[in-house]
Amino acid sequence: MPEAQSQSPVRLVEPTAAAAAAAEGARRNVVGLQSVSKRFESSTGSVQALENVSLDIRAGEFVAIVGPSGCGKSTLLRILCDLEQPTQGQVQWGHHGSHSRPRLGVAFQEHRLLPWLNIEDNVCLPRLMQGKASAQDMERARSLCKLVGLNGFEKRRPSELSGGMRQRASVARSLFTSPELLLLDEPFGALDALTREQITADTERIWMEQGFASLLITHSISEAVHLADRVIVMSARPGRIAAEFTIDLPRPRTQALGSPEFGRLCAEIRAKLEL
Ligand SMILES: Nc1ncnc2c1ncn2[C@@H]1O[C@H](COP(=O)(O)OP(=O)(O)OP(=O)(O)O)[C@@H](O)[C@H]1O
Ligand SMILES: [Mg+2]
Numbered sequence: 001m002p003e004a005q006s007q008s009p010v011r012l013v014e015p016t017a018a019a020a021a022a023a024e025g026a027r028r029n030v031v032g033l034q035s036v037s038k039r040f041e042s043s044t045g046s047v048q049a050l051e052n053v054s055l056d057i058r059a060g061e062f063v064a065i066v067g068p069s070g071c072g073k074s075t076l077l078r079i080l081c082d083l084e085q086p087t088q089g090q091v092q093w094g095h096h097g098s099h100s101r102p103r104l105g106v107a108f109q110e111h112r113l114l115p116w117l118n119i120e121d122n123v124c125l126p127r128l129m130q131g132k133a134s135a136q137d138m139e140r141a142r143s144l145c146k147l148v149g150l151n152g153f154e155k156r157r158p159s160e161l162s163g164g165m166r167q168r169a170s171v172a173r174s175l176f177t178s179p180e181l182l183l184l185d186e187p188f189g190a191l192d193a194l195t196r197e198q199i200t201a202d203t204e205r206i207w208m209e210q211g212f213a214s215l216l217i218t219h220s221i222s223e224a225v226h227l228a229d230r231v232i233v234m235s236a237r238p239g240r241i242a243a244e245f246t247i248d249l250p251r252p253r254t255q256a257l258g259s260p261e262f263g264r265l266c267a268e269i270r271a272k273l274e275l
Helices: 017-025 073-080 119-123 135-147 163-174 193-210 221-227 260-272
Strands: 029-042 045-058 062-066 088-093 104-107 181-185 213-217 230-235 240-246
Touching (some): 017 193, 045 088, 045 240, 193 221, 213 221
Parallel strands (some): 104 181
């Protein structure tokens, strides 16, 4: 992965940014879910997707959610994106519900890149959707491509890239708005194990550099332990929080992969999962 350039319009902060933001975050909530429930009603019946879910995410914190298929993980993320409304409970943005909604970045399981745009235009899409991108915006898009390891591929179309490269482009696009809260819904789920490990390590590095809060949804316990300060385990039907684990392994965690402590945490989390 290339180093970020000092002249880059992508504002990089010291590697301690995540730690500093997390220390500040001990006081400041980015978002709080309070007793959130979600019921879907349809002609074929109703589904209680979420029941009484309460969760705080603090500034600079990395939270991961693991849980069986259908336990409401994506529904929870869609509620945070304002794509769904809770049937009960509420979402409070900011400190003590000051309603200062943070800038959000989102990356989904499918890369959702537009096939007719090249990679830098795709990364710039949040701006293009508002109108025209400036030269500075395009420069920022190119810097983000570099940040995620797509240097030299900026002018390619998504169809010319590998699956891993497309996911990297999707992550670059999610960073375009300089998010205060990054939402990741299994963005690396479809990748082979080696590529996934590399992107996970790169994601940790970028998070440590930039210090945003992050919510990752994943089926991979080791990915959750690699990245998260806290791992939330959900159970299904209805989707509830079943357990919570604090992960205080030193960062970056690449060297801890395969250590006894890492394995012990993964085993404890697996024991709480209804697979
Ligand atoms: N728009 C909808 N209308 C009706 N039911 C829905 C809708 N969206 C989700 N559901 C239901 O809500 C439940 C939770 O779905 P959700 O997609 O949040 O699960 P998930 O934990 O993300 O699963 P996976 O790990 O497979 O992605 C499921 O039973 C699903 O069928
Ligand atoms: Mg899902």
